[in-house]
Amino acid sequence: MSSWFALLVFPGFLYALPMGWLMLWVERKTLARLQSRIGPPFYQPLFDFIKLMTKEPLPRPSQENRFYLFLPLLALGATLGALTLLPVLPHSFSLVGDLALFIALIEIAPICLVLLGFLSRSIFGQVGAVREAVLTIASNLPFIAALIALAYASGSLRLMDIALHAPPLARGLAVLAIFACLPIKLRLNPFSVANAEQEIYQGALTELDGWRLGLWELNHAVEWVALSGLTVSLALPWRSGLAVLDAAIFALLSLAVVFLLACLAGATARLKVGQASRFYWRWGFGFALLALAVSFFPFGG
Amino acid sequence: MDVKPSLFDRLVRYARGRSPWLFHLNCGGCNGCDIEFLACLTPRYDVEQLGIRLEGSPRHADILCISGPVTRNTQAALQTIYAQTPAPKVVVAIGSCPASGNVFADSPSVVGPLENFVPVDVYVPGCPPRPDAILEGIVHAIEILKAKVVRSAEGGTYV
Numbered sequence: 228m229s230s231w232f233a234l235l236v237f238p239g240f241l242y243a244l245p246m247g248w249l250m251l252w253v254e255r256k257t258l259a260r261l262q263s264r265i266g267p268p269f270y271q272p273l274f275d276f277i278k279l280m281t282k283e284p285l286p287r288p289s290q291e292n293r294f295y296l297f298l299p300l301l302a303l304g305a306t307l308g309a310l311t312l313l314p315v316l317p318h319s320f321s322l323v324g325d326l327a328l329f330i331a332l333i334e335i336a337p338i339c340l341v342l343l344g345f346l347s348r349s350i351f352g353q354v355g356a357v358r359e360a361v362l363t364i365a366s367n368l369p370f371i372a373a374l375i376a377l378a379y380a381s382g383s384l385r386l387m388d389i390a391l392h393a394p395p396l397a398r399g400l401a402v403l404a405i406f407a408c409l410p411i412k413l414r415l416n417p418f419s420v421a422n423a424e425q426e427i428y429q430g431a432l433t434e435l436d437g438w439r440l441g442l443w444e445l446n447h448a449v450e451w452v453a454l455s456g457l458t459v460s461l462a463l464p465w466r467s468g469l470a471v472l473d474a475a476i477f478a479l480l481s482l483a484v485v486f487l488l489a490c491l492a493g494a495t496a497r498l499k500v501g502q503a504s505r506f507y508w509r510w511g512f513g514f515a516l517l518a519l520a521v522s523f524f525p526f527g528g
Numbered sequence: 529m530d531v532k533p534s535l536f537d538r539l540v541r542y543a544r545g546r547s548p549w550l551f552h553l554n555c556g557g558c559n560g561c562d563i564e565f566l567a568c569l570t571p572r573y574d575v576e577q578l579g580i581r582l583e584g585s586p587r588h589a590d591i592l593c594i595s596g597p598v599t600r601n602t603q604a605a606l607q608t609i610y611a612q613t614p615a616p617k618v619v620v621a622i623g624s625c626p627a628s629g630n631v632f633a634d635s636p637s638v639v640g641p642l643e644n645f646v647p648v649d650v651y652v653p654g655c656p657p658r659p660d661a662i663l664e665g666i667v668h669a670i671e672i673l674k675a676k677v678v679r680s681a682e683g684g685t686y687v
């Protein structure tokens with residue numbers, strides 16, 4: 228299947244856009260139901276986006292303006308690119324070393340967020356940026372270790388081969404470690420330290436307004452699709468071969484991941500930066516180390 | 529000239545009405561109004577049904593909810609925050625303080641009423657007003673927000 232199809236249709240733009248909004252809605256709705264509220268209507272993320280894009284942002288110095296346009300767009304493009312590489316359909320577009328490319332692309336958005344925070348020159352933005360940087364490093368340790376374990380266990384750097392051929396024990400541990408990294412990568416409770424609302428306002432996003440914030444929210448929606456999709460596509464050891472069925476299973480399981488994450492977010496309160504990063508260094512990395520050990524020294528084999 | 533609004537304009541207005549984000553500012557009130565305002569956001573009233581979200585930054589907000597009589601200390605912050613809110617924006621004055629100074633009237637540290645500094649669109653009287661009343665004020669504010677021009681290029685002005 229061509230790379231253009233993957234980028235623009237599935238699992239790229241045409242799929243990711245409505246799916247990202249649906250995921251944002253599922254997250255907010257689940258949270259609302261857990262707090263015995265009714266919650267936002269189904270179209271909420273779409274309306275938020277339209278409203279943000281049509282607000283009149285305040286004039287800014289042109290240099291700053293350029294960065295505020297460039298960074299969210301770069302993040303959005305990189306996240307979409309990462310999404311393109313997901314091994315969903317059996318004959319989907321893939322490259323030999325696409326695991327490395329995926330990691331590189333998915334990490335661009337957090338870097339952009341850190342830069343945005345520092346550029347804003349607001350104290351809240353800078354505190355948010357520092358927290359984001361600390362936590363990105365903390366969560367990437369288990370995240371990348373788990374992916375290395377998977378790559379080694381299946382003997383390939385191609386995401387499709389990893390998804391189809393990783394041995395079950397290493398796969399289970401690594402997928403658990405990756406799942407544990409999602410709340411921090413999506414900035415959810417109990418690890419919503421970087422965007423801690425009420426505490427440092429919106430962290431790095433405090434000074435974004437109008438379409439700048441709209442573009443960032445769009446990127447966030449696509450991030451949801453990419454990261455939940457990564458977990459699902461690596462956890463599933465088989466593909467039916469029927470594109471429509473595979474896509475439907477992928478979409479449903481991604482939504483289930485979103486639901487689980489929202490339940491976790493609703494049931495917990497925010498940790499401190501130190502606690503959150505300690506959690507990842509200790510427990511997240513523990514899982515990843517186990518996965519590494521299992522894949523380097525396979526039992527009986 | 530009476531022009532029929534285009535589909536795009538109607539969509540924008542509808543989206544705006546379904547997604548009003550609030551910013552809350554106390555300009556020296558006694559905190560009574562703030563408690564009632566925050567009660568609106570609790571599960572009992574659940575304003576998220578209307579698409580309302582409380583934002584931490586005025587740059588994200590559509591509706592400014594202001595309580596308190598405006599004191600010397602808060603006046604500069606009020607004006608900065610009003611200027612930081614991107615158009616179209618609506619101001620809701622919560623409680624009797626921003627309207628008249630209420631119990632703080634004639635105090636040497638009070639420079640209000642609010643009208644002296646920013647244009648006010650909706651007044652919610654009461655000391656403090658009930659959350660239902662505040663919600664009604666916000667719903668009026670949403671109507672005003674929807675009626676504002678869609679793009680300033682049309683020749684209309686925000687304010």
Ligand code: SF4
Nearest residue numbers: 557558560561623625
């Ligand atoms: S209106 Fe009444 S309750 Fe509200 S801030 Fe003023 S004095 Fe307090």
